[in-house]
Amino acid sequence: xxxxxxxxxxxxxxxxxxxxxxxxxxxxxxxxxxxxxxxxxxxxxxxxxxxxxxxxxxxxxxxxxxxxxxxxxxxxxxxxxxxxxxxxxxxxxxxxxxxxxxxxxxxxxxxxxxxxxxxxxxxxxxxxxxxxxxxxxxxxxxxxxxxxxxxxxxxxxxxxxxxxxxxxxxxxxxxxxxxxxxxxxxxxxxxxxxxxxxxxxxxxxxxxxxxxxxxxxxxxxxxxxxxxxxxxxxxxxxxxxxxxxxxxxxxxxxxxxxxxxxxxxxxxxxxxxxxxxxxxxxxxxxxxxxxxxxxxxxxxxxxxxxxxxxxxxxxxxxxxxxxxxxxxxxx
Amino acid sequence: xxxxxxxxxxxxxxxxxxxxxxxxxxxxxxxxxxxxxxxxxxxxxxxxxxxxxxxxxxxxxxxxxxxxxxxxxxxxxxxxxxxxxxxxxxxxxxxxxxxxxxxxxxxxxxxxxxxxxxxxxxxxxxxxxxxxxxxxxxxxxxxxxxxxxxxxxxxxxxxxxxxxxxxxxxxxxxxxxxxxxxxxxxxxxxxxxxxxxxxxxxxxxxxxxxxxxxxxxxxxxxxxxxxxxxxxxxxxxxxxxxxxxxxxxxxxxxxxxxxxxxxxxxxxxxxxxxxxxxxxxxxxxxxxxxxxxxxxxxxxxxxxxxxxxxxxxxxxxxxxxxxxxxxxxxxxxxxxxxxxxxxxxxxxxxxxxxxxxxxxxxxxxxxxxxxxxxxxxxxxxxxxxxxxxxxxxxxxxxxxxxxxxxxxxxxxxxxxxxxxxxxxxxxxxxxxxxxxxxxxxxxxxxxxxxxxxxxxxxxxxxxxxxxxxxxxxxxxxxxxxxxxxxxxxxxxxxxxxxxxxxxxxxxxxx
Numbered sequence: 002x003x004x005x006x007x008x009x010x011x012x013x014x015x016x017x018x019x020x021x022x023x024x025x026x027x028x029x030x031x032x033x034x035x036x037x038x039x040x041x042x043x044x045x046x047x048x049x050x051x052x053x054x055x056x057x058x059x060x061x062x063x064x065x066x067x068x069x070x071x072x073x074x075x076x077x078x079x080x081x082x083x084x085x086x087x088x089x090x091x092x093x094x095x096x097x098x099x100x101x102x103x104x105x106x107x108x109x110x111x112x113x114x115x116x117x118x119x120x121x122x123x124x125x126x127x128x129x130x131x132x133x134x135x136x137x138x139x140x141x142x143x144x145x146x147x148x149x150x151x152x153x154x155x156x157x158x159x160x161x162x163x164x165x166x167x168x169x170x171x172x173x174x175x176x177x178x179x180x181x182x183x184x185x186x187x188x189x190x191x192x193x194x195x196x197x198x199x200x201x202x203x204x205x206x207x208x209x210x211x212x213x214x215x216x217x218x219x220x221x222x223x224x225x226x227x228x229x230x231x232x233x234x235x236x237x238x239x240x241x242x243x244x245x246x247x248x249x250x251x252x253x254x255x256x257x258x259x260x261x262x263x264x265x266x267x268x269x270x271x272x273x274x275x276x277x278x279x280x281x282x283x284x285x286x287x288x289x290x291x292x293x294x295x296x297x298x299x300x301x302x303x304x305x306x307x308x309x310x311x312x313x314x315x316x317x318x319x320x321x322x323x324x325x326x327x328x329x330x331x332x
Numbered sequence: 333x334x335x336x337x338x339x340x341x342x343x344x345x346x347x348x349x350x351x352x353x354x355x356x357x358x359x360x361x362x363x364x365x366x367x368x369x370x371x372x373x374x375x376x377x378x379x380x381x382x383x384x385x386x387x388x389x390x391x392x393x394x395x396x397x398x399x400x401x402x403x404x405x406x407x408x409x410x411x412x413x414x415x416x417x418x419x420x421x422x423x424x425x426x427x428x429x430x431x432x433x434x435x436x437x438x439x440x441x442x443x444x445x446x447x448x449x450x451x452x453x454x455x456x457x458x459x460x461x462x463x464x465x466x467x468x469x470x471x472x473x474x475x476x477x478x479x480x481x482x483x484x485x486x487x488x489x490x491x492x493x494x495x496x497x498x499x500x501x502x503x504x505x506x507x508x509x510x511x512x513x514x515x516x517x518x519x520x521x522x523x524x525x526x527x528x529x530x531x532x533x534x535x536x537x538x539x540x541x542x543x544x545x546x547x548x549x550x551x552x553x554x555x556x557x558x559x560x561x562x563x564x565x566x567x568x569x570x571x572x573x574x575x576x577x578x579x580x581x582x583x584x585x586x587x588x589x590x591x592x593x594x595x596x597x598x599x600x601x602x603x604x605x606x607x608x609x610x611x612x613x614x615x616x617x618x619x620x621x622x623x624x625x626x627x628x629x630x631x632x633x634x635x636x637x638x639x640x641x642x643x644x645x646x647x648x649x650x651x652x653x654x655x656x657x658x659x660x661x662x663x664x665x666x667x668x669x670x671x672x673x674x675x676x677x678x679x680x681x682x683x684x685x686x687x688x689x690x691x692x693x694x695x696x697x698x699x700x701x702x703x704x705x706x707x708x709x710x711x712x713x714x715x716x717x718x719x720x721x722x723x724x725x726x727x728x729x730x731x732x733x734x735x736x737x738x739x740x741x742x743x744x745x746x747x748x749x750x751x752x753x754x755x756x757x758x759x760x761x762x763x764x765x766x767x768x769x770x771x772x773x774x775x776x777x778x779x780x781x782x783x784x785x786x787x788x789x790x791x792x793x794x795x796x797x798x799x800x801x802x803x804x805x806x807x808x809x810x811x812x813x814x815x816x817x818x819x820x821x822x823x824x825x826x827x828x829x830x831x832x833x834x835x836x837x838x839x840x841x842x
Contacts, residue, residue, distance in 0.1 A: 186436075186445040193426050193437050200424040203388070204438025205409030315428050315472050329388070 006156045008274070008281050010163050014234050016273030017168045018043065018244075021226030022251025023269060024175045024262045029219035030255060031182060032212045033195040034095060035324040037106025039223050040248020041113020042087045046224025047231045048117035049083030050076035051239045054140040054232075055124055064139040072143045076228060084224025087113065088217035096212050099326035110248070118241040125241075134240040141237025144229075165233040167225065172266055174222055179263035191215055195320030198327035208327055226251065250276075253302040256309055259317045272298050336363040338400070339494050339525040340385065340416075345394035347380055352768065354380040357394070358551045360544060362494060367516060367526045369540035369557070371533075371569055374625035374796055377549040378529045379421075382496045386418035387411035398494075409438075417487030418496040423479045425471045432467035435486045450489075457488050461518045477508040484515070494525045501535060502626065503603075513539050531569075531624050533562045533835045547571050562835070563828075570798055570831040578778050578803040580822070581786060586614040588650055589759060589790040590636070595645035597631045597814075605631040607814040609645070613759065613790045618781065620805030620822060621794040624834055628814040629794045630679060633761045636792070637676040638664045649759075675757035677749055679764050679794075681741075685748045688737035692718040692729065695736055696751050721750030725776065742773030749777060753784055760784050763794045778804055798827050810834055 022043055029036045036042075054076040058064055091109055094100040124135050144165045151162035182188040193201040194211050202208055230247065231239050250272055257272075258264040279294030309317070340362040347355045355377045362368055370378045383389045385396065387408040396403055398414045405411050411418070425434050436450045451467035458465050463481050471479060480500060487495055497516075501509045516539060520526055530536060536543050536557060544554045545568045553568045590613040597606040606628045613619055621629055634640035636647055638659060647659040649672050657670055667674055678684040686695045696714035704710060718732040725746040729739055736744055745765065753760065762781065766774040781804070785791055795801045801808055805822040810833035818833040 184445070186440075189429075189433055189437060189445075193429070196426045196428060197424075200426055201438065203408045203420075203424040205407065205412055206438045315470070318428075321427065 004281070006159055008277075009160050011277050011280075012270055012274035013164065013168065014273070015276050016269040016271075017164075017171045018226035018230045018234065018247050019251050019254055019272050020175060020265055020269035021171045021229065022223045022248055023254035023258065023265045024171070024178050025219035025221070025223030025226070026252055026255045027219075027258070027260050027262050027265065028178055028182070028191075028222065029216045030260060030320060030323055031191050031195045032215035033198060033320055033322045033325065033327070034091070034212055034216045035102045035106065036091055036109075036216060036219065037103060037252065038087065038091055038109025038113065039106075039220075039252055040246075041110035041116075042084050042220045042223050043227035043230075043248045043251070044113040044117040044244055045087050045227070046080045046084040046221075047227030047244060048120050048239070049224070050080035050228040051135060051137065051231055052120060052124065053079030054137050054237075055127075055135060058137060058139055067139050067143070069143055072140050076140060076232065077225075080224050080228040081221045084220045084227075085217055087224070088220030089213075091220070092213045092216050095326065096209055096216075099328060102324050102326070114242075117244075121239055121241045124239070134238050137232070137237035137239070139237075141232050144232035145236070165229075167229045167233055171225070171229065174225075175262040175266050178222075179261065182262070192320070195322060198322055199329075202327070202329055223248075223251070250298055250302070253305070256319075257302070257305045259309065260319065272301070275301060336365050338362075339364050339398065341397040341400075342381075342385065343395045343397075345381060345384060345396070346392045347377075347384060347389060348392060351770075353549050355384075355391075355549045358546065358549070360551070362525050362527060363542075364493070364525045365520055365523050366541045367520050367528065367539055369536040369543040370527055370529045370546065371531065371536055371543050371565060372546035373531060373569060375548075376546040378546050379498055380549075381546070382418060382498065382527065382529060385411065386416055386496060388418075412490055412492070415491060415493035416496070417490060417492030417494070419480065419483040419487065419498060419500060421498045421502065423483055425479055425482060427472040428470065430468050430470055431465055431474075431482045431485075434471060434482060435467070435489050439490065454485060454489060457485055461488070461515055461522075463515065476503045477505070477512075480504070480512070488519075492524075494527070495519065496527045496529070498529045499531075500528060501530070501532065509535075531835075533565055533569075536565065537562065545569055563832075566831045566835060567828060570827055572827070576799055576803050578775070578800065579782055580804060580806070581782065583614065583617040583806055584786065584788070586616045589613050589615045590650065591646075591648045592636070593646045593648070595632070595635060595647065596643045597628070597635055597640055598643055599631070605814050606635065609811075609814075609816050611809055611816065611819060613792060615758065615790045616785055616788045617806045618785050618791040618793050618804060618822075620801040620808040621792060621811060622798060622801050622808050622830055622834060623811035625796065627811040627834075629763065629811060631814075632811070633676065633678070633763055633792065633794060636759075636761060637674060638662050638667045673755060673757045673759070675752035675755055675760045677745075677752050677760070677762040677765055679767075681744050681748055682737070686736050686744065689735050691735050692722065692727075692732040692747055695747065696721070696754075699751060699755060717751070717754055718747075721747060721754070725750050725780070742769040745769060745773070745777065749780055753780065753789075756787075757784075757789055760789050760791045761794075762792065764796060765793065766800070767796070774800075798830055802827060802830070 022039055026036060026039050057071065057075045061067060087109060091105060094105045095102050125133050128135060144167060147164060148162050151158040154162065182192065190201065190206045191211055194206065194208055198208050227244065230244055231237065235243065254265055254268055254272060258268045275297040278297060279291045282294055284290040338361060342360040344357045344359060345355055346357055358381055372378045380389065384391045387405045387410050390406060396405060403414060432447050432451045432454060435454055454465060454467045463485055465481055465485055500512060504512060516526055540557045543557050545552050547569065593610045595606050595609040599605050609632065623629055631640055635642050642660050649657045649659055657672060659667055682688045693715045696717045697709060700714055701709050715732060721727060722729060722732060727743045727746045729743060736747060765777050781791055781793065793805060802822060807819055808822050808825065808830060809819045810817050810830055812834055820829060
């Protein structure tokens with residue numbers, strides 16, 4: 002039997018990057034922008050945070066003297082700035098120049114991964130270490146600080162309170178995004194743009210501004226996912242390409258949750274659990290079976306895609322003008 | 333009538349789209365407590381003019397005053413701020429939202445976002461004017477008339493004082509139309525200024541107090557409805573006949589080529605588009621089809637071409653040897669394999685006729701790629717055809733490998749017509765063959781059609797310019813509301829007669 006008390010915290014930690022990525026993408030898609038650059042954005046978010054904290058840690062003579070506030074604020078700010086720039090680039094290309102969103106997004110993913118690996122490689126050179134990794138243990142410790150009394154509360158503490166602050170931030174962001182989308186005037190207007198920009202325009206809503214804010218905001222949220230992965234999940238160790246395919250899983254989650262950030266909280270934990278399930282299933286000596294278990298998240302994604310495309314309720318469809326550029330005077 | 337309060341004063345408004353002049357120097361006054369009808373044929377610039385008043389388009393020139401103040405309307409939001417609201421032909425509603433969500437969309441009301449309170453206000457408005465709207469119903473569950481009601485309530489909720497309705501009855505049943513008109517009268521009596529854009533004369537008569545007529549982007553006249561007749565309005569709408577000097581040779585040895593009988597077509601929503609249409613098409617003759625846009629022209633051609641499911645009726649093709657083929661229920665491929673040489677120049681050139689991103693040769697291949705037993709396509713013949721079309725029809729293009737999207741409208745049309753007539757059709761169907769073309773290109777198309785006629789092809793020419801129809805066609809079939817309201821001889825009819833036929837049945841049936 003699987004040891005749930007140790008399995009759940011691992012699944013949750015695995016899920017947070019997915020949750021942040023999917024929340025960011027949902028907010029973006031609700032404005033009608035299909036940003037397939039999210040994997041690249043998360044990658045850039047991660048490496049920018051790494052660059053920031055690497056510079057900060059190097060400037061200290063003694064890493065143990067690290068200022069807790071700066072140690073967190075610097076990587077977070079760098080991460081947000083990097084993802085914001087990616088978002089601005091995407092918006093400029095697709096909103097102002099009306100470039101094809103799919104192509105732009107895919108190009109940004111390629112670019113983001115290359116950008117991350119380039120600077121990752123450069124920093125690794127700077128460290129002069131034998132292993133191809135950057136280790137930011139001091140910063141990571143700050144990110145992983147859990148509530149002090151968590152360890153004294155047994156299984157409850159381990160399942161609910163053992164995470165770094167970014168995990169709780171991610172859940173809060175998902176809940177707030179959900180509230181804004183469904184319960185506020187801003188959310189109504191944003192959804193209207195994604196559904197029918199001509200109607201929103203006729204209602205006097207500034208399409209360009211909303212698309213920019215939603216897409217850039219979405220990118221910043223997703224970028225935090227990359228930061229969480231490096232600083233918390235990977236214990237502050239950056240190695241090129243380690244982030245893997247989490248960005249694509251985040252996009253799959255958007256469809257899985259039918260564009261609802263609050264649903265994304267349990268759904269991402271489910272995906273996270275499937276992602277690491279192979280570690281917890283006793284397979285004996287047959288390692289091939291483990292490889293089969295690693296397929297699970299992808300299989301579930303395929304099944305979910307089939308099911309969602311068969312569902313026909315209008316509320317469960319993607320935003321109607323998702324992926325389409327809008328130009329008012331088009332005849 | 334002139335003691336009414338002036339709400340909007342537009343002066344010398346002009347707007348062009350590329351080379352097309354949609355409005356030139358149009359002036360218009362709109363009064364409170366009055367229903368103004370903006371009358372004109374399709375393409376006369378009615379909607380463009382009102383789109384400028386509601387901020388969708390920005391005028392190239394001219395001035396607008398609202399309540400005596402000079403204003404610049406740069407966006408739909410500006411228009412709202414001046415109390416102008418427009419209901420478009422295609423409703424501006426978000427399908428997955430409820431009525432209430434659509435109505436409050438884009439509003440910046442002070443205080444908390446409260447749909448409940450908004451719903452209360454919506455109900456109050458509905459009670460005042462006699463609407464029937466459920467604020468919590470989703471738009472995708474609504475009938476067309478309910479959606480329209482939501483649109484009107486939306487404008488009233490925003491405190492619109494000037495309401496513009498673009499062909500509001502086009503999609504309504506007669507009962508729904510009566511209900512709409514009753515509500516419009518209520519609003520007029522409450523002091524709102526109302527403009528309805530229409531090309532239906534009987535509606536003008538029924539609802540409006542004053543009518544302004546537009547033709548080809550220009551204002552041609554203004555009348556007080558109660559003091560004018562439909563004849564006067566028709567004359568003003570279609571204008572006087574203009575001599576165009578288009579050749580019209582006598583048909584040589586006409587033989588009956590097709591017999592259409594009792595053709596009835598409904599669209600996907602069950603609306604009757606063609607109602608018991610019967611006529612014959614003769615070889616060596618041009619049959620013109622006239623009618624206000626949306627009277628069933630598109631459905632008629634598509635039914636003949638095998639693209640439109642037919643409810644009842646028959647389309648018989650009469651071969652040279654007298655045998656008869658039934659075309660109903662066949663798709664275009666089956667029709668072609670029966671040896672029926674049909675050529676179709678559709679209205680939507682780059683949507684149905686040609687593939688915009690493919691070059692001339694590839695577009696020529698669309699008709700021939702199935703020929704021959706080889707799994708490989710023959711590219712030489714289409715290339716030669718493309719070169720021949722470019723050469724003979726004076727298509728201005730860099731080469732035959734230019735994507736047709738880069739060609740101007742006239743050249744696109746030449747490519748399409750060239751391809752269609754290259755198959756030596758026995759029946760040529762054309763829809764709005766010269767729409768958007770300059771004068772020279774138009775004459776070239778007329779000439780091409782006449783050459784087909786001389787070679788014994790039966791031509792069906794759907795057109796919108798009555799002057800052209802009157803000079804080009806041997807017979808003119810007039811459609812009105814999906815019915816044939818008359819078939820007249822092109823040589824002896826007058827513009828007025830055709831104009832009356834175009835609007836006649838619509839007036840009686842509805």
